[in-house]
Amino acid sequence: MNSQQHKRITLKDISEQCGYSVNTVSRALRDDPRLPEATISRIKQVADELGYMKNVIASSMRSGHTNLIAVIVDDIQNPHYSDIISQISIKLRKYGYHTLILASYIEKNYADYSLSLALSYNVSGIVFFPRNYNKNAINLINQNNIPLILIDREIPECQTDFVRCDDYQGGYLAGKHLLELGHRRFLYLPGPKYNLSQTRRYAGIMDALSEANVPVSNVRQIDYHTVFGSPVPSTSSYKSYEELFFPVDYTAVIGFNDLQSYSAMEILKERGYRIPEDISLISFDHLRKTHTYLPPLTSVADNTDKSIADTAVSILLNKIKNLDSKFTGAVLPVTIFDEHTTGPVNKAFEASF
Known part of the structure; x- marks a missing residue:
């Protein structure tokens, strides 16, 4: 079988197909407003025809961020958690972020591994449903200046944003x-x-x-x-x-x-x-x-008017924009x-x- 059949479509492939430079292709796929709409439309059409898929990791290396939010949960079978994750994912998409869900069923040490994995993907932020204390892993995230919010829990020993019910x-x-x-x-x-x-x-x-x-x-x-x-x-x-x-x-x-x-x-x-x-x-x-x-x-x-998901997204996006902002602990009233x-x-x- 021809190795070309397994080759990932690149910006260069699109450039050769449509006649624009690689730089112009890149700008068009980012909807650069300085380009004519006809140019953007033509380049995107060629990209779709070739089956181009954006390389998020490569893009993050160039830009320094991925617009990817890691969601780490070890009890995803609990519908209370899966409901919150669904709401968070929907709300994040409105702001141009996508979610990477790392889940297991209460597997020992999986949360620590997932936090390390999220770091390796250069995620823009982490939403974490901690089952255990995970203090060491959380401190590692904070040392790497990755915005992190804990859901439905807090760990008093760690300086970390959190949202939970009272x-x-x-x-x-x-x-x-x-x-x-x-x-x-x-x-x-x-x-x-x-x-x-x-x-x-x-x-x-x-x-x-x-x-x-x-x-x-x-x-x-x-x-x-x-x-x-x-x-x-x-x-x-x-x-x-x-x-x-x-x-x-x-x-x-x-x-x-x-x-x-x-x-x-x-x-x-x-x-x-x-x-x-x-x-x-x-x-x-x-x-x-x-x-x-x-x-x-x-x-x-x-x-409350703002649910756990609403509050978590608001706090996380604020932290992404202002890494030096004070830690926020939101405790929501219940009925x-x-x-x-x-x-x-x-x-x-x-x-x-």
Whole structure:
């Protein structure tokens, strides 16, 4: 097979085909306003006919930037994250930026590798969904002066832009909401222990209960990590997880996120429990905002004109334009989206245990 068939189309190839210099071709493909529109149109037509694809790496070496934003996430199967990524990508395109998504499913050390890989691609900025602390990798990014924003998390030890929801406020609101409905015995489905959102939400919940003199012993927790020893749970591990919901000695379930809460909803309904007539259920993230096919679920999430994605893009673009600007930490207020999976405590049901 002729090696020319595998040759990448270059600016020189376009130049030879249309009769303009390589410099003029380059300017036309960048829509240089100093060139006649007819010239730009002709060169672009030839480029399309030849199947020309811009070499982003080569262009970045000449210009010093790529207009490429790396998005690093290790739990992309979580629809809360994939929704934010989709919104960020759409918003960045409006400003001429494109996204390079580096994703795995909670693979050990993948985030550190992805951050290094993003550096090698000379990206203009990085959007990072940190699962662990990743302090060393983040410090490396900052040393290389690459604009970086953390999503839904912050790492207090690192000077880095971030945007997240007010998780403590969310936990406090969830606890107060259930207390006002008369609930005093709870099941809590926690998130990963190293997750700051988990720490803050739990603290908010427990502070609300403490103010109402509800003892800690009235909150039963499922140890998620004891059951799920690997990132991808097996059928047998899910069965073990299911059994931890029983016996039912609570009237309300608080889930760390909607994914866990939908599992709880399914488990309890299969055993004949009614929601919210027997057991109330409240959660975090409000996935139904964008996934309307999901069952109703009362959930806590941000409720501002500027979403997490809006805020992240705004902060990141400002940092790209002003590398010396001060670090910004945006904490968005939250509210309860009541979709009627919580209700007044059922006294007769509570008396049964």
